[in-house]
Amino acid sequence: MEQQLILDDALIAKYDQSGPRYTSYPTAVQFHEEFTADDYAGIARSTNASGRPLSLYFHIPFCDTICFYCACNKVATKDRSKGDEYLQRLYREIALQGELFDRDRPVEQLHWGGGTPTFISHAEMRELMRVTGEHFQLLPDDQGEYSIEIDPREATAETVAVLREIGFNRMSLGVQDFDPRVQKAVNRIQSEEETLAVLNAARAEGFRSVSIDLIYGLPHQTRESFENTLERIIEVGPDRLSVFNYAHLPQIFKPQRRIQADELPPPETKLEILHMTAAKLAEAGYVYIGMDHFAKPDDELAVAQREGTLYRNFQGYSTHANCDLVGMGITSIGSVGNCYAQNLKGLDDYYKAIDAEQLPVFRGIRLSRDDELRREVITRLICNFSLDFSAVEKQWNIDFQEYFGPELARLSGMADDGLLEISGQNIQVLPVGRMLIRNICMVFDAYLKDSKGQRFSRVI
Numbered sequence: 001m002e003q004q005l006i007l008d009d010a011l012i013a014k015y016d017q018s019g020p021r022y023t024s025y026p027t028a029v030q031f032h033e034e035f036t037a038d039d040y041a042g043i044a045r046s047t048n049a050s051g052r053p054l055s056l057y058f059h060i061p062f063c064d065t066i067c068f069y070c071a072c073n074k075v076a077t078k079d080r081s082k083g084d085e086y087l088q089r090l091y092r093e094i095a096l097q098g099e100l101f102d103r104d105r106p107v108e109q110l111h112w113g114g115g116t117p118t119f120i121s122h123a124e125m126r127e128l129m130r131v132t133g134e135h136f137q138l139l140p141d142d143q144g145e146y147s148i149e150i151d152p153r154e155a156t157a158e159t160v161a162v163l164r165e166i167g168f169n170r171m172s173l174g175v176q177d178f179d180p181r182v183q184k185a186v187n188r189i190q191s192e193e194e195t196l197a198v199l200n201a202a203r204a205e206g207f208r209s210v211s212i213d214l215i216y217g218l219p220h221q222t223r224e225s226f227e228n229t230l231e232r233i234i235e236v237g238p239d240r241l242s243v244f245n246y247a248h249l250p251q252i253f254k255p256q257r258r259i260q261a262d263e264l265p266p267p268e269t270k271l272e273i274l275h276m277t278a279a280k281l282a283e284a285g286y287v288y289i290g291m292d293h294f295a296k297p298d299d300e301l302a303v304a305q306r307e308g309t310l311y312r313n314f315q316g317y318s319t320h321a322n323c324d325l326v327g328m329g330i331t332s333i334g335s336v337g338n339c340y341a342q343n344l345k346g347l348d349d350y351y352k353a354i355d356a357e358q359l360p361v362f363r364g365i366r367l368s369r370d371d372e373l374r375r376e377v378i379t380r381l382i383c384n385f386s387l388d389f390s391a392v393e394k395q396w397n398i399d400f401q402e403y404f405g406p407e408l409a410r411l412s413g414m415a416d417d418g419l420l421e422i423s424g425q426n427i428q429v430l431p432v433g434r435m436l437i438r439n440i441c442m443v444f445d446a447y448l449k450d451s452k453g454q455r456f457s458r459v460i
C-alpha cells in the first residue's frame, strides 16, 4: 500500500472544499505591487553568496487554437511571426536576468512551459537555447533536468529530435482525453496517432522521462469513456502521468464560458472516475506521488519521494530542492532567495518594460521568517506525506509543538478522522489522507483566514 492512492468517499465529501495547490507558499494571491523589480534584483544578487544551482523557467504563451477548459496563461494566435516578436524581448530578458547571477552557478533544471512552447520554429528553439547558454551555465547533456511541455498537435518527430539535440531530456505531453465527443466539446481535436508519434520519437531519441497529462471532469466524460482513454495510455506506458481534476471557474477563465455546465459530469461520476483511475494505475504498477501525479516506481520522482528528497515548485514535483528559480517571459514567477517575483502578464506591458531595459517584474513578496518556516512545513508534507519535528526544530531553532500549538490542535480532528497520525515527534499522513493533503497543508497556511476561497480549485 506504500505510495498508493486510497480513496475514502465519506472523507472526501467531508473535506471537499476550495484550496490552494501549494506550488508556492505564500500563494500568488499574496503577491503585491509594493514589491518591485529593484527589490527582486537586490535579492537575486544576494543569492550569489550561496553559489546555489539555478532552475530556469521560460514561458512561451502562444497557442494556435484555444482549448475551452484551459486555465493556463496563453495567447491565442495563428500568426507565427508573433513568436519572433516575443523571442526578441525574451532574449533581452535573459541578458538582464543573467547579469544578476554569477555565471558559474550551474543550471540544474530548465523548463519551457506555456501556452505551447513548440509554437515557435525549430530555428527559434535552437536560438533560444543558444542565447540562454550565453548568459547562464547550462550543463552538458543529460546532467540536468531539462524539460518541456509539448502539445502533440504542434510537434513532429523532427521537433523531438531538435529538442533532444539542444539539451532536453524530459517532456510532458498534453493529451487530456481520447474520446472524440469530449475533444469536440472542449475544442481540442487530437488523434491518438499524433500523440503516439511524439511519444515514440521521444523514446527513440532517448528522452529520460515522458509524462502524459489527462484531465477528468470534462464534458461528456463517463467512467467508461475515461477508462477507455486510460487503458490506451497505460498500454503505451509513459513514465509519469498527471491526471488533473478539471477546475471549472468560468468567472476567472474566459474560454471556459464556452463549456456547457450541464454537460459536465456530476461529482459522483468524477469520484467514480477517480476510483477507477486509482485502481487501474495501481494495477499497472504506477505509484501515487500526490496532487494528481503518478509515476512508475523506478521513476526519479517516486524514488525521491521514498528517500524524502522530493520537492515542489511551479512546474509541479521535482527532485531539485536547492535551486533558485528564475522565471522568464510573461506571467512567469521566480522563487529566488527569500522572495517570489512575478513578471508582467500582458505582451504590451512586457515589451514596454524590456524595451526600456527594465526587468519586467511587476509584483512579488519578500518572505518573512514565519513564511519561510511554513513553506518548509507545507513542502515537506505535500512531497513526503510526513513531517519530522526535530528536523524542522534544528533548522529553524523553534520548539515545534509550541510554535505550531494551534495547528496541531486543529490537526487532531483530522487525526480522529484517520487522515493522519500525530506522535510527539512526527506527523504521518495515512493513505486515505494523501488525496486530502492540501487540506492538511491548509492548516499551516497563515493567510487563509482572509483569502477568498473561490479563487482556488476544489479537491473533486
Ligand SMILES: C[S@@+](CC[C@H](N)C(=O)[O-])C[C@H]1O[C@@H](n2cnc3c(N)ncnc32)[C@H](O)[C@@H]1O
Residues within 6 Å of the ligand: 069, 070, 071, 072, 113, 114, 115, 116, 117, 149, 150, 151, 152, 173, 174, 175, 176, 213, 214, 215, 244, 245, 246, 247, 248
Ligand atoms: C500548458 S498546458 C500543456 C502544454 C500544451 N499547451 C498542451 O496543451 O498540450 C498544461 C496542462 O495543464 C492542464 N490544464 C489546463 N487547464 C486545466 C484546467 N482548467 N483544469 C485542469 N487541468 C488543466 C492540461 O492537462 C494541460 O496539458
Ligand code: SF4
Residues within 6 Å of the ligand: 062, 063, 065, 066, 067, 070, 071, 072, 074, 114, 115, 116, 151, 174
Ligand atoms: S491546454 Fe495547452 S494548447 Fe490548449 S489552450 Fe491551454 S495551453 Fe493552449
